[in-house]
Amino acid sequence: MQFPRADKASMLARMEKFDYVIVGAGTAGCVLANRLSANPAHRVLLIESGGQDDYFWIDIPVGYLYTINNPRTDWCFKTDAEPGLNNRQIGYARGKGLGGSSSINAMIYMRGQRSDFDQWAALGNRGWGWDDVLPVFKASENYQHGADEFHGDQGELRVEERRVNWEILDAWQDAAEEMGIPRIKEFNTGDNFGCAYFQMNQRKGVRWSASKAFLRPIQHRPNLTVMTNTHVQKLALEANEHGPRATGVWITKGGDAPSLVTATREVILAAGAVASPQILQLSGIGEPALMQQLGTAPVIDLPGVGQNLQDHLQIRTIYKVSNTTTLNPRVNSLVGKAMMGLEYLLFKTGPLTMPPSQLGAFAKSDEAQPTPNMEWHVQPLSLDQFGSPLHPFNAITPSVCNLRPASRGAITAQSLDPLMAPKINLNYLSNPEDEAVALAGLRMTRRIMKAKALARFLPEEWKPGPERQSDTELLDAARDLGTTIFHPVGTCKMGADPAAVVDDRLMVHGCKGLRVIDASIMPLITSGNTNAPTVMIAEKGAQFIIEDAG
Numbered sequence: 003m004q005f006p007r008a009d010k011a012s013m014l015a016r017m018e019k020f021d022y023v024i025v026g027a028g029t030a031g032c033v034l035a036n037r038l039s040a041n042p043a044h045r046v047l048l049i050e051s052g053g054q055d056d057y058f059w060i061d062i063p064v065g066y067l068y069t070i071n072n073p074r075t076d077w078c079f080k081t082d083a084e085p086g087l088n089n090r091q092i093g094y095a096r097g098k099g100l101g102g103s104s105s106i107n108a109m110i111y112m113r114g115q116r117s118d119f120d121q122w123a124a125l126g127n128r129g130w131g132w133d134d135v136l137p138v139f140k141a142s143e144n145y146q147h148g149a150d151e152f153h154g155d156q157g158e159l160r161v162e163e164r165r166v167n168w169e170i171l172d173a174w175q176d177a178a179e180e181m182g183i184p185r186i187k188e189f190n191t192g193d194n195f196g197c198a199y200f201q202m203n204q205r206k207g208v209r210w211s212a213s214k215a216f217l218r219p220i221q222h223r224p225n226l227t228v229m230t231n232t233h234v235q236k237l238a239l240e241a242n243e244h245g246p247r248a249t250g251v252w253i254t255k256g257g258d259a260p261s262l263v264t265a266t267r268e269v270i271l272a273a274g275a276v277a278s279p280q281i282l283q284l285s286g287i288g289e290p291a292l293m294q295q296l297g298t299a300p301v302i303d304l305p306g307v308g309q310n311l312q313d314h315l316q317i318r319t320i321y322k323v324s325n326t327t328t329l330n331p332r333v334n335s336l337v338g339k340a341m342m343g344l345e346y347l348l349f350k351t352g353p354l355t356m357p358p359s360q361l362g363a364f365a366k367s368d369e370a371q372p373t374p375n376m377e378w379h380v381q382p383l384s385l386d387q388f389g390s391p392l393h394p395f396n397a398i399t400p401s402v403c404n405l406r407p408a409s410r411g412a413i414t415a416q417s418l419d420p421l422m423a424p425k426i427n428l429n430y431l432s433n434p435e436d437e438a439v440a441l442a443g444l445r446m447t448r449r450i451m452k453a454k455a456l457a458r459f460l461p462e463e464w465k466p467g468p469e470r471q472s473d474t475e476l477l478d479a480a481r482d483l484g485t486t487i488f489h490p491v492g493t494c495k496m497g498a499d500p501a502a503v504v505d506d507r508l509m510v511h512g513c514k515g516l517r518v519i520d521a522s523i524m525p526l527i528t529s530g531n532t533n534a535p536t537v538m539i540a541e542k543g544a545q546f547i548i549e550d551a552g
Contacts, residue, residue: 020047020227022547023251023265025234025281026273027052028102029533030520030540032212033142034272036158036219037544039226047263048217049253050230051277052077052099055213060105062346063202063209064354069106070095070388076106079276079423081486086409086431088481093388094426095488096276100230101213103274104533107488108379109202109209109357111161113139114528114535116192117373125525127496127506129542132192138541139190139534152191158215159537160205165355168382170326170398170459171199174361177453178378181446183365194529195374197363203533207350212537229253235260235420237269237285237516239301246301248516254420268515268547272540275490275522276413279308280424282494282503283415287513296418302512306501308424310492311411312527314377315430315484316403317440319447320384320465323396325458329353329383330392356382359401364529367404367442375406376443377530379487384464387485397464400450402443403487405529408433413493430484431477440480441473489532494522507546508539519543 022038024031027050039046057075059065069075071093079094097103116132123131140154146162149155178197179185186196203210220226238250250264271278279288286293286301288308293300332338332353345352359379367376384397411428431437444466451461466479494503494510503510504523510516521536528535 018045018227019264019266020045021265021267022046022270023263023268024048024270024272025251026050026102026271026277026520027100027213027217027228027230028097028272028274028520029104029212029536030274030543031272032101032104032216033537033540034270034519034544035226035228036216037541038547039220039223041548042223042225044225046226047265048226048228049232049234049251049263050100050228051233052097052102053230055100055105055211057099060101060211061208062354063109063204063207064356065209066106066108066358067388073098075099077423079426081426081428084428084430086429086481087484088478092485094276094486094490095388096274100217100228101211103488104203104212105209107533108359108531109204110359110362110531111159111190111201111203111534112530113190113538114530115194115373118526118528121526122496122524126498127525130496130506135538135542136192138538142537142541158219159203159212159534160210160215161201162204162206163201164199164360165204165207165351166353166360168328168360170323170328170382171361171380173455173459174380174398174400174450176455177450178363180453180455181450183363189362189364189530193373194364194377195366197361199360200357200362202357204355207346207355229255231255233420234273234281235284237281237287238262238264239285239513244514245512247514265515267551268517270543270547271494271516271518272520274520275311275493276424276426278518278520278522279413279493279503280415281420282307282510282518284418284420287510292414296415298418302510304503304511306495306503308413308415308493309410309501310495310525311413311426311428311490312407312492312524313411313428313430314403314405314487314489314527315407315428315436315440316379316401316487317443317480317484318399318401318465319444319463319483320393320397320399321451322462322464323398323459325460326396328396328398329356330394330396333383333392334394364405365446367439367446374529375404375439376402376446377405378402378447400447401487402447404436404439404443405527407527408435428486431481437477437480440484441476444476444480489527491521491524491527491532494518495525496523497525507550508543517543517547
């Protein structure tokens, strides 16, 4: 089912004034549209630069293989050449269309750890500690096993267990336990130390994106307008004796001339950690020197806009295995594909229900760490990169990532043209702490792969390769193999320090009527996949908006 035609919605938007204008219909935007339009007195506009989320492969979980690097569903950004990755550019997938990245992501439901949110609160962000946010997580959740101390079952975001098993993953879990990483039931209780199967945002084998959970059920609300294929050029800012105020956004569609859409109460940027800072910069909010380079007048001096970019760098090791079957030969066989397709069609089970990773593990890189700072995503498959064919041999990919990177990057607008992608620079492995964690992760992975539990599968290290043994050789391997796990955050960080962009109620410093509500407000990245925390951020942001409206 589709939303009203974009040209009709665009015409209506030009004719009306809205109470709230939400920029971005990704994870946060879908939640905000649901919560703000629940009051029929609120006129809400949701603007999405991509199109509908009606592509066949979005619903099928394994479809990420066909949606990432696909210009229909992915903005197909690329990073700058990364010195820390041996000057490689890497693809930087961001969802394009309703649901945003939740329509193409790994579907893993991962909140992070208690310490993540308690650190946010310790930085002065009131109401963002673990005990504050846990009820918010629970309120959104529709948990397969029912409500308990850590889960809710009355929300819209469905959380279920895996629907396919792999012998090699069960053995990997046993091997991790041999190495001191205990088998645990789940990760979402505040302490993630251990090894468990991931829980996923699926409903009966179908991807459960933010669009399905929060937007589609309320699409017929008369006070909600959804515009797709519409680009926000910049914010409309009005100066008065109290300082700048956001009064709307300038939009463009196709070859049309820019037009103004008015927000009488608030404009909310929910365009994500790449696009939200870019829109601020195009609007004159950010580092004044950048504004001058872009050829626009500085309006608000906020040097933190676009800075503090954090992401989880994953190092994708690959091991050939024997005496078992992985996904590789099934995908590379016409019969295998047919059997998988039939199983999915009849039962919604089997390999087509798989997220990129099914099994996870959390551990410390060294005993000085207060909480686990490494995470493994273990896949019963192997390929050179997303979008590439699976290898012709049986293999698994135990990817290890640094959960608390010290390296910081930046998002920088390159032009006043909103369709020109910004510069994306992560500065991966630019800090000695990150180099040490990368080495620890590679060496721990090797120890796990040599455990007795995996011996019968005759694991053979293919990447990085057993010839790389010294710290120098392994660090170079990390630079060769390292890639994003698609978790950009932090570019409009929350706080009261000089680098902060929003306060702890997500209002942009120095501007009335403007909030940023998405993953960009994280002052520090969470321990794990970032979609569930983004839902929580949007829930809290909606509460702030409703409370402040009086």
